[in-house]
Amino acid sequence: MGFPTSVADEVLVRCGRHCCLCEKFVGQKIELHHIKQVADGGEDTVDNCIPLCFDCHAEVKAYNPHHPKGRKFTEKELKGHRDKCYERYSLKNEKADDSELNSKKMKRIFPPHENMSLIRWGYPEQEKLCPIFPGNMVLIAGCTGSKKSTYLHHIVNQNIIAGRRVAYCCMKDKPFDVSIEIIGENVHVNAEYIKRGIMTEEDWGKLTGSPSSLDGENLALIPYSEVSDSNKILELIANSEAEIVVIDDFNGISLDGTDSIEQFFYKLKNIAAQSQTVIFVIYNLSIPNRLDKRPMLRDFPTDNYYRLFDIVQFLYKPDLFYNDEEEKERLEVIIVKGALKVPYIINLFAPDKITGIFSLTK
Template identity: 80%
Template sequence: MGFPTSVADDVLVRCGRHCCLCGKYVGQKIELHHIKQVADGGEDTADNCIPLCFDCHAEVKAYNPHHPKGRKFTEKELKGHRDKCYERYSLKNNDSSALNSEKPKSIFPPPENTSLIRWGYPEQDKLCPVFPGNIVLVAGCTGTKKSTYLHHVVNQNIISGHRVVYCCMKDKPFDVSIEIISENAHVNVEYIKRGMVTEEDWEKLTSSQVASNSENLALIPYNEISESNKILDIVENSGAEIVVIDDFNGIMLDDADSVERFLYKLKNIAAQSQTVVFVIYNLSIPKQRIDMRPMLRDFPSDSYYRLFDIIQLLYKPDLFFYDEDDKERLEIIIVKGALKVPYTIKLLVPDKITGVFSLAE
């Protein structure tokens, strides 16, 4: 006898089709194991059932009591693994009130703005348009002004009336708000932090367009969005047109999850909610090559190139080679998403583009 359909449906929903031993999501490649064997009096009930992948099911059944080697999976241990898995992937209370309480509340009301998301540089807006539901990767090594670059994008879109949720993965929300407003007002953020702001600077800060539209910006601290499922909830339910994840390296993926599976989920949810997601990724400094510009092979897997709609690599020459002319220059290397790829855009951070050039092969 096998487990009835009602039991099978119940336990597979509770574990989310994850193996209750190894934790992997296995989809159809899952089997239901009797914790206490039917021959020993075990029943076809949910309490006597544990969902297992093919490999773990074979492992559990492989123990030979007549020639013992290793330690057998006991009934108590199997139930412990199963209950831990259920707790992770299932709601403890399945009634409608629990479902409603688990759903995050919208941060913003339904959107009225239908204009496209902008980079804030006319040439780049033409070369690399951003469409609703796109997920955008901005990557570079430490010091390449990734956050400053995104602050400029955030400012331009807040001024245009778009609502932005900024996930503060590495900095405090207060510090991020100061950096965003100071970028828009063209005030040195270090002067603000050190209390060295002049009356003229204060006037710029208080009269900035971003400060006037501050209701369009929500800053979420790390402790509220560090887990991958919370990030997905923000993208799906916040009501924002733009979500910024600064930075991707700080997201805590579930033990049974992976970067690729998370990106599939993110891409699907962004497309359904029509939310544009900007993701900052910190690359390691390249080693043993003459040209220090970042490359696609610097990512740990090809998932990044396959799943992001737009990819831009940031490079600051002055981090590696001293040249007075390049001191404030930032290169935006568009490797995916441009009308014609690849391209390099050179701009002075964060004010203006100084030229658009075809990237040499």
């Protein structure tokens, strides 16, 4: 005797037609298994039911107590797998009132878009070489010390000043520290001097007399606790109404247990395209074991880390590896994907941080 329709409808909704063991979505290829067999007194109830795919159902039923090999699925274990699956895929709180549900949903950070504006790099030469379009995903990669965050702080500054809304995911630093770094980049003052309160009169003059000011209403600094896993990142992009979302950096994201890197990037690309949000992702590469330390695509663990991005750039600071005073203020921005003509190396020279004049070489 099978389960009644009322039981089948309830359990299939609660698992979303996912197998409760392997958690694959199997659609029609799903069966309802009696956790305690009918022959042993099991009933056709929701509590005694576990939805399984064909393969897992065969696996659970395959154990032969007369010729034991391996470990049998116990009733308690099956219920544990089932309840975990229900918790993941069912609306457990469907009876909760609207206010409770709304309090748990990622809230909108900015008002709805009135019109979409172009996103800028803030470096004139790069605007020509590598335009950014709404919904693009941009990957900035380099080893520790290559000024990836500082580079992004400049881009964030330029877009905030232009009135664009930025949600900055603080993956490795506290929001307060990130805000100081962004302010320091904006006025060309060492952020450490601001944090420690040891600014010179000249620094104070820059801080208080800057002709361009940051608009706090256009910048949201999101702490790590709110964006620590991939699902939270996707919710932020979908609901925040930000024009730019910065993930600083990807190494700190915990992927949902059912997602691979490739699946997450597909979801990220889809949501970016739907919301027309530009996504900047920082990725920290290991120092390569070769004479030329400039990063290359093969330094990523797999091509899944860059294949779905619209723009990929490497940052490289020669002075990290070679003792040459002339190289101290040089940052190479190597555009490997997304430029009008690739590859290019952009050399940025600046007396303070990395804002300054471009020198372009093929």
